[in-house]
Amino acid sequence: MYNSKIKGxxxxxxxxxxxxxxxxxxxxxxxxxxxxxxxxxERRHVVRGTDTTTSMGVKAAKxxxxxxxxxKDDIDFxxxxxxxxxxxxxxxxxxxxxxxGIKTVGALDVRNQCSGFVYAVSVADQYIKSGMYKNVLVxxxxxxxxxxxxxxxxxxxxxxxxxxxxxxxxTREDDTSKGVLSSHLHSEGQHAEELSLIAPGMGKRWxxxxxxEKDSEDVSYFPYMNGQFVFKNAVxxxxxxxxxxLQKNELTPGDIDMLIPxxxxxxxxxxxxxxxxxxxxxxxxNIMSYGNTTAASIxxxxxxxxxxxxxxxxxxxxxxxxGSGFTWGSIIIRW
Ligand code: UT7
Numbered sequence: 001m002y003n004s005k006i007k008g009x010x011x012x013x014x015x016x017x018x019x020x021x022x023x024x025x026x027x028x029x030x031x032x033x034x035x036x037x038x039x040x041x042e043r044r045h046v047v048r049g050t051d052t053t054t055s056m057g058v059k060a061a062k063x064x065x066x067x068x069x070x071x072k073d074d075i076d077f078x079x080x081x082x083x084x085x086x087x088x089x090x091x092x093x094x095x096x097x098x099x100x101g102i103k104t105v106g107a108l109d110v111r112n113q114c115s116g117f118v119y120a121v122s123v124a125d126q127y128i129k130s131g132m133y134k135n136v137l138v139x140x141x142x143x144x145x146x147x148x149x150x151x152x153x154x155x156x157x158x159x160x161x162x163x164x165x166x167x168x169x170x171t172r173e174d175d176t177s178k179g180v181l182s183s184h185l186h187s188e189g190q191h192a193e194e195l196s197l198i199a200p201g202m203g204k205r206w207x208x209x210x211x212x213e214k215d216s217e218d219v220s221y222f223p224y225m226n227g228q229f230v231f232k233n234a235v236x237x238x239x240x241x242x243x244x245x246l247q248k249n250e251l252t253p254g255d256i257d258m259l260i261p262x263x264x265x266x267x268x269x270x271x272x273x274x275x276x277x278x279x280x281x282x283x284x285x286n287i288m289s290y291g292n293t294t295a296a297s298i299x300x301x302x303x304x305x306x307x308x309x310x311x312x313x314x315x316x317x318x319x320x321x322x323g324s325g326f327t328w329g330s331i332i333i334r335w
Pocket of ligand 1: 028029030033034037038114155156157159226227228230231234263264265268292294322323324
C-alpha cells in the first residue's frame with residue numbers, strides 16, 4: 001500500500017489584468033459592490049489569440065514538472081480538470097499530452113467545475129495508492145473570460161470569474177503517514193441547473209438550435225448562477241466536507257496548518273475560517289487578485305502558498321471545494 005504526495009506545483013495566469021473599474025466601463029457595476037460582495041479586486045483575462053485553456057495548463061505543468069524533478073517521460077497518467085475546454089471534444093488531456101510530448105499514456109478529462117481539482121487529485125491518488133501508476137500530472141485550467149456575458153445582463157456572474165491554470169505532479173509515497181491521507185467527494189444533481197451553462201449541449205439546447213435561431217435574447221449559452229442559493233449551500237457543504245475529512249483521520253480543526261478553500265467568494269472563505277476558529281495564517285486566499293478561476297483556483301492558491309513558505313513539510317494541509325453540480329469535496333494532506 002502506498003500514498004501519493006504532491007512533489008511539484010506550478011501556476012500560470014495571463015498578464016492581462018482586468019480591474020473592477022475596467023468592468024464598470026462595460027456594464028453597470030462598480031468596484032465597491034464587487035469588493036464588498038466577493039472580495040475581488042481584479043482578475044486576469046486572456047487576450048484573444050494568445051492563450052487557451054490547454055496552453056495555460058501546459059505552462060503551469062512545465063513549472064510543476066521542473067519543480068518535481070520528474071521527466072515528462074516518467075509521467076504515467078494525465079488528469080485535466082476544466083469546464084472551459086478548448087474543444088467540445090476531444091478534451092484538453094490529450095492536447096496536453098501532445099503539447100508536452102509525453103508518451104502515449106492515458107489522459108482523463110474531469111468535468112466537475114469548481115470541485116474539478118479536488119476530484120482530479122482524488123483520481124490520481126487512487127491510481128497511485130493502488131500501485132497502478134507512480135507519477136500523475138494533474139492540471140486545473142480555465143479560460144472563462146470569452147464565454148461570459150459582459151453586459152449588465154450578465155454582471156452577477158461575469159464580474160466573478162477569471163482565467164488561469166495550476167498544476168501538480170503527484171508521485172508515489174512509501175510512508176503512508178505522509179501525502180494524501182484521504183479524499184472525500186460528493187454530489188447533489190438535484191441542483192444541477194442552479195449553477196450551469198446549458199448550451200451548447202445535446203440536452204435542452206442543441207447546437208443546431210442556436211445556429212438556427214440566432215436569438216440575441218437567448219442566454220442559455222452564458223453561465224447562469226442562482227447566487228444566493230449557491231452561497232447558502234456552499235457554506236454548509238464546505239464545512240461538512242472539511243469536518244468529514246478531519247474526522248476520518250481522527251483530527252480536529254485545531255490540527256489544520258493550512259486550509260486552501262476553492263476561491264469562490266472571500267465571504268465564503270471567511271465564514272469557514274470563523275466556523276473552524278482558524279487564524280488568518282491558517283487560510284490562504286487570493287481571490288482578490290484572480291477572481292474565481294474554478295478548477296484552477298485551488299492549484300493556483302496552493303502553489304502561491306507553497307511559494308510563500310506557508311506550506312511546509314509535516315503540515316496538515318486541507319483542500320476543499322464546492323461548485324456546480326452541485327459537487328463538493330475535500331483532500332486531507334500531510335505535507
Ligand atoms: O465557485 C462556485 C461556487 N460559487 C459560489 O459559491 C458563489 C456563491 N454566490 C455568491 O458569491 C454571491 O451570491 C454573489 C457574489 C454571486 C452575489 O452576491 P449577493 O450578495 O448574493 O447579491 P445578489 O445576487 O443578491 O444581488 C444583490 C443586488 C441585486 O440588485 P437588487 O435586486 O437588490 O436591486 C443585483 O441585481 O446586486 C445586484 N448585482 C450587482 N450590482 C452591481 C448583481 N450583480 C451585480 C454587479 N454589480 N456585478
